[in-house]
Amino acid sequence: MVEPNTCFRGCCSSERIRLHFPPSSYSLISTIARGSESTVFEARLQGRKVVAKKPILSTSENLDKFHRELQLLCKLDHPGLAKLVAAHARPPNYMFFFEFYEMGSLAHKLHVEEWSPTVDEALVIAYDLAKALQYMHELGVVHRDVKPGNILLDSKFRTHLADFGLSSYMKDLKHVSLENWKSSGKPTGGFHKKNMVGTLIYMAPEILRKDIHTEKSDVYSFSISINELLTGVVPYTDLRAEAQAHTVLEMSYTEQQLTAAVVSGLRPVLVQSKPRLPTSLVALIQRCWDSNPVFRPSFYEITKELDEIMKDVIKTGVEKPSEVLSSSLRSQYQNGLNSLPGFQEELNWFDQGELTSKKAHDGNKIMKLWPSSLHEPLQYQPTLSWGSFAACGRREKMEDTHFLLPQMCNEKDIHVFGIFDGHRGAAAAEFSARALPGFLKRSGYNSSPSKALCEAFVNTDIAFRKELTSHCNSKRVTKKDWHPGCTALTALIVRNKLFVANAGDCRAILCRSGHPFPMSKEHLASCNEERNRVMSEGMEVTWMVDTWRVGAAALQVTRSIGDDDLKPAVTAVPEIIETFLSAIDEFLVMASDGLWDVMSNEEVIAIIRDTVKEPTMCSKRLVTEAIERGSLDNITAIVVFLQPVSTAERVY
Numbered sequence: 001m002v003e004p005n006t007c008f009r010g011c012c013s014s015e016r017i018r019l020h021f022p023p024s025s026y027s028l029i030s031t032i033a034r035g036s037e038s039t040v041f042e043a044r045l046q047g048r049k050v051v052a053k054k055p056i057l058s059t060s061e062n063l064d065k066f067h068r069e070l071q072l073l074c075k076l077d078h079p080g081l082a083k084l085v086a087a088h089a090r091p092p093n094y095m096f097f098f099e100f101y102e103m104g105s106l107a108h109k110l111h112v113e114e115w116s117p118t119v120d121e122a123l124v125i126a127y128d129l130a131k132a133l134q135y136m137h138e139l140g141v142v143h144r145d146v147k148p149g150n151i152l153l154d155s156k157f158r159t160h161l162a163d164f165g166l167s168s169y170m171k172d173l174k175h176v177s178l179e180n181w182k183s184s185g186k187p188t189g190g191f192h193k194k195n196m197v198g199t200l201i202y203m204a205p206e207i208l209r210k211d212i213h214t215e216k217s218d219v220y221s222f223s224i225s226i227n228e229l230l231t232g233v234v235p236y237t238d239l240r241a242e243a244q245a246h247t248v249l250e251m252s253y254t255e256q257q258l259t260a261a262v263v264s265g266l267r268p269v270l271v272q273s274k275p276r277l278p279t280s281l282v283a284l285i286q287r288c289w290d291s292n293p294v295f296r297p298s299f300y301e302i303t304k305e306l307d308e309i310m311k312d313v314i315k316t317g318v319e320k321p322s323e324v325l326s327s328s329l330r331s332q333y334q335n336g337l338n339s340l341p342g343f344q345e346e347l348n349w350f351d352q353g354e355l356t357s358k359k360a361h362d363g364n365k366i367m368k369l370w371p372s373s374l375h376e377p378l379q380y381q382p383t384l385s386w387g388s389f390a391a392c393g394r395r396e397k398m399e400d401t402h403f404l405l406p407q408m409c410n411e412k413d414i415h416v417f418g419i420f421d422g423h424r425g426a427a428a429a430e431f432s433a434r435a436l437p438g439f440l441k442r443s444g445y446n447s448s449p450s451k452a453l454c455e456a457f458v459n460t461d462i463a464f465r466k467e468l469t470s471h472c473n474s475k476r477v478t479k480k481d482w483h484p485g486c487t488a489l490t491a492l493i494v495r496n497k498l499f500v501a502n503a504g505d506c507r508a509i510l511c512r513s514g515h516p517f518p519m520s521k522e523h524l525a526s527c528n529e530e531r532n533r534v535m536s537e538g539m540e541v542t543w544m545v546d547t548w549r550v551g552a553a554a555l556q557v558t559r560s561i562g563d564d565d566l567k568p569a570v571t572a573v574p575e576i577i578e579t580f581l582s583a584i585d586e587f588l589v590m591a592s593d594g595l596w597d598v599m600s601n602e603e604v605i606a607i608i609r610d611t612v613k614e615p616t617m618c619s620k621r622l623v624t625e626a627i628e629r630g631s632l633d634n635i636t637a638i639v640v641f642l643q644p645v646s647t648a649e650r651v652y
């Protein structure tokens with residue numbers, strides 16, 4: 001008797017795909033992955049190596065879901081989707097057999113193997129994935145679980161979107177609240193299996209707000225995944241490797257915090273420095289993760305745009321295996337590089353600064369930094385918590401750096417924080433962030449805090465310019481007019497006293513009695529006093545384009561570290577403002593000018609009031625907001641709470 005090719009219930013049928021087999025025709029060989037709702041095996045089906053996905057069927061609802069998924073899988077047929085080769089849909093065994101994709105998931109490739117694709121490889125993957133999703137959407141189906149863990153790669157690096165456990169016809173979707181979403185089909189998988197926070201990172205803000213999932217929500221997840229592919233970094237962690245990223249993600253955010261942050265506009269750090277990265281691709285990613293689904297392009301538009309981008313990047317069309325694209329691009333890229341001036345012999349300026357710092361303070365363990373006097377009356381004790389966030393923003397390169405050094409030299413009530421905003425390259429900023437703390441310690445053993453800060457700025461400047469000169473001489477560097485510099489802002493807290501040293505146009509404010517209390521003043525050529533000082537040092541200041549600028553370099557700031565072509569007029573000597581802290585002081589905000597360009601002191605304070613009382617979250621919020629307001633610069637923010645923050649306030 002020939003059995004019909006249907007499932008046990010008769011609701012699933014197919015002409016292409018066999019839906020039942022005699023038990024002897026398949027065997028499970030080994031476990032590949034154990035999901036929350038299924039186990040994935042390497043299997044053999046009639047001699048062919050396949051993947052068997054065996055759902056956990058503990059309730060009748062699970063069974064209904066299996067049949068719905070099978071009905072859908074019988075309809076789907078696209079090269080960009082994981083191919084169902086067969087199924088077994090009769091008791092006691094229910095399972096899907098898929099084509100085996102030997103390279104595994106994109107998540108594994110990126111975060112276990114730490115694979116770093118070239119831009120053209122990433123473009124091919126993005127294009128394949130977009131095509132597959134366009135196909136699904138045209139059928140009226142949303143995937144609802146687009147993420148690197150569900151993107152499988154074959155030996156030719158072509159993409160196959162898998163895991164249709166959450167896929168659904170749009171017409172069947174009702175409002176799914178977060179609660180019943182969690183208990184029904186929740187996106188899981190990869191290394192995020194155990195924790196919710198991880199699975200949230202691909203979910204569009206409207207889903208987090210408990211709205212309905214539309215095709216534009218898939219567009220959002222697509223862009224988060226493609227940005228992850230280009231950066232290699234797990235969203236919201238700054239880390240590549242799976243194990244560490246996992247811990248950091250869990251430590252940095254609770255579920256509510258991340259939900260609140262994404263809804264209020266937080267996004268992963270946008271890809272920035274990658275050879276040949278087309279700006280149009282970066283812009284496309286940003287449009288795809290717009291907070292408003294209406295502004296996100298459809299996959300029809302995305303594939304068209306990707307097609308254009310690829311044509312620009314390579315003049316040879318798209319339907320080629322990626323290896324071919326890679327090699328042709330690689331040779332183009334190398335030709336391009338060779339015609340560039342000799343910029344390759346880069347020093348690592350962070351390391352250079354670190355070394356200088358070590359030499360400077362030489363591990364003095366006997367002397368104490370600024371010991372408190374026995375005669376001092378009982379002092380107010382601020383309770384500190386601190387955090388920072390930095391983003392490249394719309395700039396091509398990141399030239400901001402910063403450091404957080406709480407409890408300097410193991411002194412429980414001495415803390416230092418610094419921001420450096422580089423110009424004409426990042427060298428000075430990178431060097432200073434590592435070198436300045438060492439100079440501060442050295443001076444701290446025999447100078448007052450403000451004198452030590454001043455010496456630290458000046459010594460960092462001298463050391464940097466010395467390193468630069470010897471580097472240029474030793475390597476016969478061809479960069480003739482290379483005079484990198486940076487502005488610098490450093491806050492030092494010694495028990496109940498705050499000292500802020502500033503050279504340039506970063507800014508620090510205190511929130512005192514609820515109002516901004518300036519702790520620094522900007523040093524710009526547009527400011528009379530500074531302009532006169534620079535001119536009295538014999539340096540020309542001229543009105544150019546839109547503002548006053550110093551020297552041939554046309555610098556807008558009048559104090560900085562580095563800039564050896566403008567020394568001594570553009571001095572590294574900081575201005576220092578000091579104040580006693582008391583119960584009226586809530587928090588300190590320090591930021592590079594990229595933030596202050598688009599936000600007033602009052603607005604900064606209002607935003608922090610309106611955010612979870614967690615300093616890293618506050619810093620992120622400030623930076624994200626500044627980018628959204630159109631800041632064109634790099635942005636770094638440090639937030640230091642000066643009072644204990646109640647746990648109730650910490651939760652959004």
Ligand SMILES: Nc1ncnc2c1ncn2[C@@H]1O[C@H](COP(=O)(O)OP(=O)(O)OP(=O)(O)O)[C@@H](O)[C@H]1O
Nearest residue numbers: 033035038040051098099100101105149163188189
């Ligand atoms: N066809 C396949 N070829 C190779 N590996 C596969 C295949 N299908 C699944 N895998 C591997 O198994 C993992 C889990 O697969 P899948 O996402 O389909 O299962 P799941 O139970 O829905 O998991 P979760 O929902 O927890 O992500 C994938 O991340 C991938 O590493």
Ligand SMILES: [Mn+2]
Nearest residue numbers: 163165188189
């Ligand atoms: Mn799944």
Ligand SMILES: [Mn+2]
Nearest residue numbers: 149150163189
């Ligand atoms: Mn999965």
